Amino acid sequence: MDFMSKVLSATDVLHVDITKVxxxxxLNERAKKGKVQGILPYGYYRDENEMMAVNPEEAEIVKxxxxxxxxGWGYRRIAEHLEDEQVLTRYNKFDGNVTxxxxxxxxxxxxxxxxxxNHSNIRNILHNKVYIGERSWGGIQQxxxxxxxxxxxxxxxxxxxxxxxxxxxxxDHRYILNDxxxxxxxxxxxxxxxxxxYRHYRCTSVLTRGNKCGNSYFDADALNTxxxxxxxxxxxxxxxxxxxxxxxxxxxxxxxxxxxxxKLEKSVSSLQKExxxxxxxxxxxxxxxxxxxxxxxxxxxxxxxxxxxxKNLTEQLQSYANSTDNLKNIKSDFVSNKDKxxxxxxxxxxxxxxxxxxxxxxxxxxxxxxxxxxxxxxxxVYYIDRSYRLAFYIIHDQIIAWNFTGVENINIRRFRKLVxxxxxxxxxxxxx
Numbered sequence: 001m002d003f004m005s006k007v008l009s010a011t012d013v014l015h016v017d018i019t020k021v022x023x024x025x026x027l028n029e030r031a032k033k034g035k036v037q038g039i040l041p042y043g044y045y046r047d048e049n050e051m052m053a054v055n056p057e058e059a060e061i062v063k064x065x066x067x068x069x070x071x072g073w074g075y076r077r078i079a080e081h082l083e084d085e086q087v088l089t090r091y092n093k094f095d096g097n098v099t100x101x102x103x104x105x106x107x108x109x110x111x112x113x114x115x116x117x118n119h120s121n122i123r124n125i126l127h128n129k130v131y132i133g134e135r136s137w138g139g140i141q142q143x144x145x146x147x148x149x150x151x152x153x154x155x156x157x158x159x160x161x162x163x164x165x166x167x168x169x170x171x172d173h174r175y176i177l178n179d180x181x182x183x184x185x186x187x188x189x190x191x192x193x194x195x196x197x198y199r200h201y202r203c204t205s206v207l208t209r210g211n212k213c214g215n216s217y218f219d220a221d222a223l224n225t226x227x228x229x230x231x232x233x234x235x236x237x238x239x240x241x242x243x244x245x246x247x248x249x250x251x252x253x254x255x256x257x258x259x260x261x262x263k264l265e266k267s268v269s270s271l272q273k274e275x276x277x278x279x280x281x282x283x284x285x286x287x288x289x290x291x292x293x294x295x296x297x298x299x300x301x302x303x304x305x306x307x308x309x310x311k312n313l314t315e316q317l318q319s320y321a322n323s324t325d326n327l328k329n330i331k332s333d334f335v336s337n338k339d340k341x342x343x344x345x346x347x348x349x350x351x352x353x354x355x356x357x358x359x360x361x362x363x364x365x366x367x368x369x370x371x372x373x374x375x376x377x378x379x380x381v382y383y384i385d386r387s388y389r390l391a392f393y394i395i396h397d398q399i400i401a402w403n404f405t406g407v408e409n410i411n412i413r414r415f416r417k418l419v420x421x422x423x424x425x426x427x428x429x430x431x432x
Contacts, residue, residue, distance in 0.1 A: 041130050042090050042121075043147050052135070052144040059147045061087055065125055066148055069156055075119035075126075076207065082117040091115040118208070126156055176224050176347050177201065177357060184360025184367060186213035192220055201359070216361035222388035223368075227357070228346065230382075230391070230402065231370075237353055244377045257313055264310040268303060275299045364421060365392070383425065385418050392422045399428050 040046060043062040047053040061082070068078050092113055099109045125131070132153045133146035175192025183190050183203035190201045199220040205213045231237035278292045278299070341349075358369040365383040368391075372379070382402075383392040391402045399422055401415075423429060 041128055042125060043131065044144070052142070054145050054147060058090075062125060062131060062147050065122060066131075066152055066156060069122075069126060069159065070152070075122040078122045079117040079119055087117070089115050089117055089121070126160065129153070175199075175201070175220060176343060176350065177227060179347075179351060180354050181223075181357045181359060183213060183215050184358040184369070185215045188213070190215075190218070190357075190359055215359070216366070216386075218359055218361075218366055219388055222384075223357075223359075226368075226382075226384065226388075226391060227350065227354070227370075231353070232346075232349060237372075240372075240377070240380070241353070241374055244374060261310065261313050264306055264313065268306050268310060271299050271303045271306065275303065361386075362425065364418070365425070383422055387414075390415070390418060392418070394426060394428050397428055399423065399426065 040052060043055055043058040044052050045055045065078055065082075068081070073081070092115060097109050097111055099107055129135070130144060131146065131148040132150045133144055135142045135144045178189075178191050181190035181201055182188070183205065186203065186205050188204045190203055192199065192201055200217040201220055201223055202217045203213055203215045205211060205215075275296065278296055282292055353373055354370060355373045356369075356371040358371070360367045362383075364386050366386065368382045368384055370380045370382070381393060384390070385392075389403070392399055393402065394400070399419070401419075
């Protein structure tokens with residue numbers, strides 16, 4: 001790009017920035033007058049005066065949702081009822097597509113006519129204070145017509161809080177890994193659930209009407225036992241952390257990163273001040289756009305380059321912030337009698353050292369990948385047989401079998417069959 005092109009490009013950027021300043025002011029003035037902008041919540045529409053008004057048809061659906069929840073219906077049951085009654089969502093009334101992010105980070109595009117009611121829609125409606133006449137935009141309060149009485153809204157909030165508290169009490173001693181388990185197929189959460197007398201972890205995709213990933217359930221007691229015994233009672237995790245920190249000390253890295261981050265933050269701050277001054281001088285008419293275009297282009301390039309470097313360094317620093325080189329402190333987490341600790345103590349230890357457990361069933365094994373919170377530490381991969389007796393893993397290019405504590409009398413024929421299966425899957429040889 002030649003000099004003139006750069007100048008023209010910088011001029012365009014300046015136009016955009018000046019326009020943003022003016023547009024923000026206009027939007028704030030509109031908000032103060034009660035005029036609305038953006039997509040309105042379900043149950044409302046924008047009238048001819050650009051004010052928020054109640055959509056009578058949709059308002060009845062909102063009232064129905066609140067009424068059903070007060071009767072004891074859950075989010076999903078209400079959503080399924082609306083689908084069964086063929087109640088249109090807001091998007092169903094329009095053509096085109098809508099794009100949103102899946103929990104695993106993927107972007108998903110759907111036709112608006114195919115959008116369905118789901119538990120998130122229902123939850124958002126039950127939590128939104130706009131339905132009792134409270135709305136704000138950019139920090140500016142905007143009175144709006146209410147659809148639900150404040151008393152009803154507060155009763156709903158109370159019921160939701162009670163349900164959440166009861167739910168936590170039911171599952172605490174059962175599903176200690178709820179916060180770290182992920183599905184290895186679709187990226188959804190892998191959460192605890194009771195079915196009859198059985199308790200298991202399963203992918204939350206099973207709760208949807210379609211798009212179930214097909215991953216298998218994992219016995220909750222078996223997974224809890226494996227993680228706790230393998231990494232905490234056996235000191236295996238301590239040994240792994242010790243070896244990792246021995247070979248990858250982080251203190252020097254953190255000090256260097258901190259210095260670099262401070263330098264870059266100072267540089268970005270200085271460039272941003274220069275940029276703001278240039279824009280203000282142009283808005284006031286002291287300088288012409290041509291006068292500042294070249295300088296603005298230089299500043300923008302500097303901000304962009306420096307911000308990228310700062311982001312990368314900050315991410316590195318954050319990853320190291322949760323680790324420590326003090327092996328004595330790490331060891332103190334493993335010296336007490338860990339088979340008698342409380343649920344909260346177990347969960348605190350697990351969350352401290354385990355970032356994520358990914359589960360994917362590959363018949364006849366659950367491929368279980370454990371990612372640790374220690375920066376740069378390699379994940380551990382285990383193949384747990386579906387009878388929950390053996391866990392195979394690879395070390396030094398050889399397959400090792402780990403026996404669950406207390407499990408005896410492993411069938412030799414089945415054991416040999418499992419060995420052949422794991423050798424076929426991994427390409428490694430079992431260590432006799």
